[in-house]
Amino acid sequence: MALKYHNFFSLLLLLVNLSFHGNIAAQNAKLAASFIFGDSLVDAGNNNYLSTFSKADVPPNGIDFKASGGNPTGRFTNGRTISDIVGEELGQPSYAVPYLAPNTTGKTILNGVNYASGGGGILNATGSLFVNRLGMDIQINYFNITRKQIDKLLGKSEARDYIMKKSLFSIIVGSNDFLNNYLLPFVSSGVRVSQNPDAFVDDMINHFRSNYTDFTNWKLGSL
Ligand SMILES: *[C@@H]1O[C@H](CO)[C@@H](O)[C@H](O)[C@H]1NC(C)=O
Numbered sequence: 001m002a003l004k005y006h007n008f009f010s011l012l013l014l015l016v017n018l019s020f021h022g023n024i025a026a027q028n029a030k031l032a033a034s035f036i037f038g039d040s041l042v043d044a045g046n047n048n049y050l051s052t053f054s055k056a057d058v059p060p061n062g063i064d065f066k067a068s069g070g071n072p073t074g075r076f077t078n079g080r081t082i083s084d085i086v087g088e089e090l091g092q093p094s095y096a097v098p099y100l101a102p103n104t105t106g107k108t109i110l111n112g113v114n115y116a117s118g119g120g121g122i123l124n125a126t127g128s129l130f131v132n133r134l135g136m137d138i139q140i141n142y143f144n145i146t147r148k149q150i151d152k153l154l155g156k157s158e159a160r161d162y163i164m165k166k167s168l169f170s171i172i173v174g175s176n177d178f179l180n181n182y183l184l185p186f187v188s189s190g191v192r193v194s195q196n197p198d199a200f201v202d203d204m205i206n207h208f209r210s211n212y213t214d215f216t217n218w219k220l221g222s223l
């Protein structure tokens with residue numbers, strides 16, 4: 001059982017877009033944009049704009065984050081998230097901005113957008129104890145909106161190239177579906193209490209698979 005969980009997490013972490021590396025080697029180009037989905041491990045401040053118990057806008061969060069001069073940014077860490085670090089190492093001009101920030105408009109989105117939300121998971125019910133958080137369904141729907149904005153900014157054909165060849169997608173999600181859903185019978189519905197772990201994991205995978213299919217189509221601009 002423990003091994004199964006382990007494999008599942010690895011599966012999700014591997015969804016980082018591998019095609020990007022091929023392209024970077026071929027063109028010696030720098031990463032243009034980073035689109036980040038997931039939970040508190042990579043939230044860059046979205047929860048600051050939600051009424052939620054899952055917030056990180058107080059010290060010591062941010063004390064080592066240079067870009068904010070040591071002030072909290074909503075990241076659930078003293079410094080950069082793994083997605084900030086990967087983007088920076090690959091030459092991304094500036095950190096992906098939180099989708100919910102009011103100043104995430106116009107050309108700012110061309111450096112990438114961060115949809116991650118502390119407490120969020122694959123399943124809708126995950127994190128409900130925090131009252132508000134963005135689950136994967138909503139994050140992917142938001143990406144649909146960003147995708148259309150990029151079409152407008154760059155034109156359809158360049159937008160497609162930008163997304164498919166110059167951008168990195170990462171999805172870091174899954175742990176809250178256990179910690180703040182399945183393993184919290186008090187919060188989870190009666191179904192979860194009686195569901196065995198295998199059935200629960202199948203549920204997560206099926207849900208994720210159907211969401212990921214929409215996501216891939218939208219990346220291509222085909223919906
Ligand atoms: C958006 O506003 C936040 C908070 O005021 C600020 O820290 C950030 O630098 C702004 N981002 C951009 C891209 O202007």
Ligand SMILES: *[C@@H]1O[C@H](CO)[C@@H](O)[C@H](O)[C@H]1NC(C)=O
Pocket residue numbers: 124137138
């Ligand atoms: C989950 O929530 C999203 C957004 O609120 C909604 O569109 C979707 O139908 C919900 N899915 C399920 C299985 O309840």
Ligand SMILES: *[C@@H]1O[C@H](CO)[C@@H](O)[C@H](O)[C@H]1NC(C)=O
Pocket residue numbers: 141144145148
């Ligand atoms: C994606 O966004 C467009 C509007 O920009 C909307 O018409 C379409 O229904 C959205 N797709 C889904 C599945 O939400």
Ligand SMILES: *[C@@H]1O[C@H](CO)[C@@H](O)[C@H](O)[C@H]1NC(C)=O
Pocket residue numbers: 137138140141206207208210211212214215
């Ligand atoms: C995600 O999957 C759920 C369950 O299959 C579905 O209700 C929802 O509409 C999907 N959302 C997206 C954005 O694909």
